[in-house]
Amino acid sequence: MNVYTTDKIRNVVLLGHGGCGKTSLTEAMAFLSGITNRMGKVSDGNTISDYDKEETKRLFSINTSVVPIIWEDTKINILDTPGYFDFAGEVEEAAAVADAAIIVVSGKSGIEVGTKKAWEICEKYKLPRMVFVTDMDIDEASYRQVVEDLQDLYGKKIAPFHLPIRENGTFVGYVNVLQQRAKRWTDKGGIEKSDVPDYSKENLEVCREALMEAVAETSEEFMDRYFGGEEFSEDEIRQALRVNVADGSIIPVLMGSNLMARGIYTLLVDIVKYLPGPDKRSCAGINAKTNEVYPADYDFAKPKSAYVFKTIVDPFIGKYSLIKVNSGVLKTDDVLYNYHKSTEEKIGKLYVLRGNKAEEVKELHAGDIGALAKLTNTATTDSLSSKTNPIVYIRTSMPVPYTHMRYQAKNKGDEDKISQALQKLTMEDLTLKSVNDSGNGQTLLYGMGEQHLDVVVSKLLNKYKIEVELSKPKVAFRETIRKKSDVEYKYKKQSGGHGQYGHVKMTFEPSGNLEEAYEFDQIVVGGAVPKNYFPAVEKGVQEAVLKGPLAAYPVVGVKAVLYDGSYHPVDSSEMAFKTASRQAFKKGFLEASPVLLEPIVSLKVVVPDSYTGDIMGDLNKRRGRVLGMNPIDGGKQEIIADIPSMELFGYNTDLRSMTGGAGDYSYEFARYEQAPSDIQEKEIAARAANMDSE
Secondary structure (H helix, E strand, O other): OOOOOHHHEEEEEEEOOOOOOHHHHHHHHHHHOOOOOOOOOHHHOOOOOOOOHHHHHHOOOOOOEEEEEEEOOEEEEEEEOOOOHHHHHHHHHHHHHOOEEEEEEEOOOOOOHHHHHHHHHHHHOOOOEEEEEEOOOOOOOOHHHHHHHHHHHHHHHEEEOEEEEEEOOEEEEEEEOOOOEEEEEOOOOOEEEEOOOHHHHHHHHHHHHHHHHHHHOOOHHHHHHHHOOOOOOHHHHHHHHHHHHHOOOOEEEEEOEOOOOEOHHHHHHHHHHHOOOHHHOOOEEEEOOOOEEEEOOOEOOOOOEEEEEEEEEEOOOEEEEEEEEEEOEEEOOOEEEEOOOOEEEEOOOEEEEEOOEEEEEOEEEOOOEEEEEOOOOOOOOOEEEEOOEOEEOOOOOOOOOOEEEEEEEOOOOOHHHHHHHHHHHHHHOOOOEEEEEHHHOEEEEEEOOHHHHHHHHHHHHHHHOOOEEEEOOOOOOEEEEOOOEEEEEEEEEOOOOOOEEEEEEEEEEEOOOOOOOEEEEEOOOOOOOOHHHHHHHHHHHHHHOOOOOOOOOOEOOEEEEEEEEEOOOOOEOHHHHHHHHHHHHHHHHHOOOEEEEEEEEEEEEEEEHHHHHHHHHHHHHOOOEEEEEEEEOOOEEEEEEEEEHHHHOOHHHHHHHHHOOOOEEEEEEEEEEEOOHHHHHHHHHHHHHHHHHO
């Protein structure tokens, strides 16, 4: 592939709801630009960007893929992102390195939750954007409705560039709103000029007015002229559009059909014409030596620096680190310094990825996106630069995974293989986490949703030949006491020669501190138990609190006091006193009104206003206590509640179904509270059943 300078590069992320047509749009652009000689289809599993086996099997995007498209003398790096919310981490990675966005909307489905989320991501990363309305070949598609809905949501900055021309239910051409001229597609795939159909003239007036209003909004001079009834010239309109699309104050709306590759030519032309290249965007890091801000600004003349925005780890093609060059020009065999890991990496060859195919390039200029193979220590969100000028860029903030399941190997002996495979998967996917919950004897897999975890299990099987079972995680209950007990336990064993003798009298009561398992004290008078056995008595308590007598959960908040006992000069030992103490604990615990404690989390749910009633009703059913509500931007409410951790199992799926995917939630552990009696009884019965089966 040729080398492209900064001003001849466009980095464009495709965003939108799942199934709106991002991947088929990428395919149409690739076909029209001559990269491919036939268009693949998502339904056939043969598109450039959905190359992963899981994607071809499930018929939707799971990973962000980069497809560089050469249009005339410009390289457009298309970042095709997944639309399903379980793969939001991939979207964040792509948006963080894009310089502009195209929000894809299905003309048939209209504005969906994913459309609004795409807009929010553009706002977060301050991305100039266009809207492309797909599916215009479908009779039920309504471009006009999409434009009106966008204007209702986002105001006068929405500027329709085109209108569709339909005849007998077929998409045959379009009206250019700016030029007020019509064009039709010929049988050979070309375009011919035509008259604006009479039925389009009224709509053209409406769209032209919307476009002129959007242009007028961009400056006071234009506003005055617009209200004075003056017409803007075509050159003035185009110039205003160039400036104002780039700064986000005008959002063009285009349309077409991906499957027929219609409307794609004008989209590619407008990407080059109106969306800014890296040379028009700012970018800053921190110089780690001087601690000063380093304005990289995609300047090819400055020292080299790059940001690793994504990692691909494949058992067959190896590891690729996808980078965006933030300054300078990277060349083959450069040595780059990773400040985060304090190591130097020889980058060897430079690549450009097109889907899963790597093409070698001689150099990558500032602003370009490429890939480095087999970097030893570098991970996603790391920064690379020269050792003499070490630069650190802000790491992309990734969504936190809250959905979790317990996982176990189906075949014994696969545990190490699972651990190694998960290490590779978590290197690729920063929203996937494996946690060893030793307190409850389980390993947990955290992801963005149940579909996400299902994909991971499938990848483990197909890529790494490991079978894993997911199951409901154990809740981290705790045990404690509410009253005081006074017990005595004598451990006595005679078996010829030295015997075992340990005798303790102890009290057990609530310590009032649920942060600690136990407090130990002794008030023995007169040497009834010699001092050298006190540590052994405490050791017995220490071991006993690991598995409580009630349901084998860890114990918290108990104060144990040794106040008396006796010993044998020959048969007493540390072992004997430890055993006596442990047995005394069990007896004393059960006599001190034992209870199960359940973990309570502090939950925040963010939903559009219209769903607050449903959410609060559902939280009440889950034994949640709503503590308050805060209005936030975009017509949303943040609901704050305390809720038992066990009631959140499956909440991700339920919240999405209640809100059509518009709701988000987060939580953190707050404290332990006494579990209701019915839950206690159920847990104790389950524990007894486990003991019987064991």
